[in-house]
Amino acid sequence: MTRFVESTITFPYKRSLGPVTGAFMTALAEKRILGIRNGAAVLVPPMEWDPASGAELAADLVEVGPAGTVESWTWVPVPTEQHPLEKPFAFAFIRLDGASCPLLHAVDAGSPAAVFEGLRVAPRWRGRRVGHITDIQCFVPGETSEVDGPDVESTGQPVELMDYTASVTYSTPVLAMADRAVAATREQRLTGLRCPACERVYFGGDRPYCPVDAVELGPDAEIDLPSTGTLTNFIVVEPVRYPGQTATEPFARVFVLLDDSDVVLTYQPVIDLPVDEIRVGIRVTAGWAPIDAPVDNVSGIGRPLGSLLGWTPSGEPDVNDPDLVNRIY
Ligand SMILES: [Zn+2]
Known part of the structure; x- marks a missing residue:
């Protein structure tokens, strides 16, 4: 079902x-x-x-x-x-x-x-x-x-x-793999899918196939991903007043290229990273909710993914690679 x-x-x-x-x-x-x-x-x-x-x-x-x-x-x-x-x-x-x-x-x-x-x-x-x-x-x-x-x-x-x-209400089917990806975050893990044909690795919650080879990627393609990476892009949102907007201060969403992979997580929240200090190349590490903490089950663009609350600077030196900004997806 x-x-x-x-x-x-x-x-x-x-x-x-x-x-x-x-x-x-x-x-x-x-x-x-x-x-x-x-x-x-x-x-x-x-x-x-x-x-x-x-x-x-x-x-x-x-x-x-x-x-x-x-x-x-x-x-x-x-x-x-x-x-x-x-x-x-x-x-x-x-x-x-x-x-x-x-x-x-x-x-x-x-x-x-x-x-x-x-x-x-x-x-x-x-x-x-x-x-x-x-x-x-x-x-x-x-x-x-x-x-x-x-x-x-x-x-x-x-x-x-x-x-x-x-007001527009719509329904979106949730892939079983997306539920597994959220469940993995409860154990403070990120999961990916490796294509058996081209060995490209994709984030585990997005799509159940390799778009290059048109190969279906099931649970047997699942691998663990690192929970560290490099910030490749970012957006600063200046909240405007509209009904339902609860944010009052500028906030950021960032793109994170996970280490040793081609996986870029998009529109991620940040933790302990002030808006005016955000730059491409910052090294970041996943910020998790405590294991067993109740988490919001609703994921979506710009929202935390299960227990992955956001990304926080690791303190390592910045990565200076002009190609980083081209890593969008
Ligand atoms: Zn492939």
Whole structure:
């Protein structure tokens, strides 16, 4: 059975809203909800195109609601951090008065027994609104809108951009040899694979074949690698502030050519090696977590490999070889 690891990349970006969605968001900051006329129908939220035909709609915006009627709903008994409310609530299709289609939003009704098709609801606005659909905190039973906390007047500025967080989750199969390479680090060993055809040696966690000879390299090709080497390349990362970035000071990732081999370990962390002292040619030795210490099982580019926490200067004289910088992989 192949094991998979799941990874998620999240990054922020700004999106321009355009004349229709921008007007909808601007109105939300003013506690108004806009739809757009599409023939005899009124679409909420407003769209720039007829969803049935794709025809462009004239920007004929019309105020709807704010109260409406629940058309269908589902109860969320255990909200997660992704949900709009921290307590149990209903997601509901709410047809706002004057609209031809329902709007999906949250209803804070206390219990599922209080929600039904035909329930009349009205918005609970946030006190401080920014021009976003979450300016409506949720809907509540009744005909009357409410405001959560002190009502802060909108600045009246048009809302033209919106902050988004894009998120991509993907799965990567973990090779059995990669698991063996990590397991070896728990014994403070690095393993490699020697090709029986060309005798080239590769790091044991990367690829199960020799790319020169197209020979599969299994457990019988495994050898121990030295845990000393020479720094051949490095990168200094100046952290910029983005969500999830925990580093605040510049930090380095280095490439290490292991002794008596052609193996270059890439993007390795360093230990006791200040950023401004890093240079090509430094002799380094592996820094290990103590045997039996619990280690992070998640490896990846720039992360420690099992118990191999990073590389630390050995104190030997630098290697002065102009070809070192060409040893990239
Ligand atoms: Zn080979």
